[in-house]
Amino acid sequence: MSVLVVSEQAGGAWHGMSFETIAAGAEAAAALGCPLQVAVLGSGVAGLAAEAAAKRVSEVVVIDDPALAAYTPDGFAAAVRQAVEQLNPTLVLFPHTYQVRDFAPKLTAGLGKAFLSDAVGIAVDDGKLVFVRRLFQGKLNADVTPAGDAPYFASIQSGVFRADALPDGGAPAPVRNLDVVIDPAQIRTRPEAPFQEAKGAVDLTAAEIIVSVGRGIKDPENIPLAVELAQALGGELAASRPICDNGWLPLERQVGSSGQTVSPNLYLALGISGAIQHVVGMKGAKTIVAINKDEGAPIFEIADYGIVADLFEVVPALIAALKE
């Protein structure tokens, strides 16, 4: 019995969510009263394994294979499956990254198991694991239980557990190499090197004040209203994903997990619901203001100031007051 955290790295650098997930694993292991194991996968990852072993964990297992140098869903699902079969953990935790979204459901389906994806909480109730998931784009929470026997599989949402809550462990934890067999012929996809699209002129990360528009702006004809507010405040204009998807504003103004991560002094969210993929890109703002006509919008969970109203009434009034 153990909790196994499958960490993520790319090219020898940690994914930021790895240690958040190890912190989640530490809490779960304490609740279940069992050891915490951390798996490090890749090619040439001994250095990272040593870093993980410096934390307060029971053991670090290393799956080092040239077939894992570049990420592929076939290779990673096969490797983690063999690790699970050898280690027989009670609970397997992943960070809810794009990579995990890509291979974990394949792994769990192959085992006929549920995958409790994007969990924001784990509890043990009467000996049973209960996960908290967010439904309806974050508007409602659900307590969810997996059926059947261990191992159980879940991934942890970004920003829920704190990486710095994880103490260093004194003497380093033991590090063990796991032998897995990955037949290169099993790998059906051919990945190329990751790249970034040519960068535009807009650097939102330097902005002190950001006015950000979401789908509540309704129509591209209303974008100038937000531009006017941004100008009156001396700030930059940004947007949620659907606005950029629709081509109402260029992609370089998108904030969120697939856009820019910003931490201005002031972030004004106009008609943005506050889906997690947006929030991860702006929750570091010092002061957050949300104007949204739905008092149940998740953006109000992180806003310092909230106005539950029609943005088309409040924004013109703000512009007028600023111009006075």
Added chain:
Amino acid sequence: MNIFVCLKQVGARDSALRIAVDRKWVEDEDLNFEMNEPDAFALEEGLRLKEKHGGEVVAVSAGPARAASTIREALAKGADRGILIEDDRFAQADALCIARALAAAVGREAHDLVLTGLQSDDFGFGQTGVIMAELLNLPHATIVMQVQAEDGGLRVKRELEAGWFQNVSMPLPALLTIQSGINKVRYATLMGIKRARKKPLVTHTAGELGIDMAASQTVRRLYLPHKTKQTQFITGSGKEAAAALLEKLKFEARAL
């Protein structure tokens, strides 16, 4: 190319959400239903690939009888035929159960490409497509932003985190999960809506396809999320709220 596009019918974004009495779901009567947003992009991508490479587009959904309207919408936009796997339990079923049903329906026909959205707006599992790929033994790629068919295979552009992308190639048949924004979706024309009425829409029951309906994960209880920050709510008319907000931003938060 025989293309299957999986479409989920979900509660519309602006529907009022009222937790049902048994606290396991929301009151269905309060909801308007619509096609899950990324699925509309998946459908559009399927239609474009068909227009370029020939073949047919089949719209597939697992859901209660009402999900037929989402399939009809796809037929009106240009899909050739539809398959509904009908069972009321699909409305609250988990990703493994739904993927089993969809894979059973797709697996009994010749398929070159299966497209799904990357995530549903209601349950948000973000898994159904990948599970189907495993059940159908297909190579897959997720969060796809561009699809090119080349040399009997595919080269697709995957979105990675923080503005990064990656191209991946794979042989056909394959499965892709499509990200919103990959294309500009078309509207159904009046002509299309008229034609859709004559297009075939086959209904199977879960029983006919021999689907294992056992839940692999179960919602115990739904509730409103707890707030992590103390939000100060500002009330009043637009003008009053604007003035009060600026006051607070200047003197309390010192953000201006």
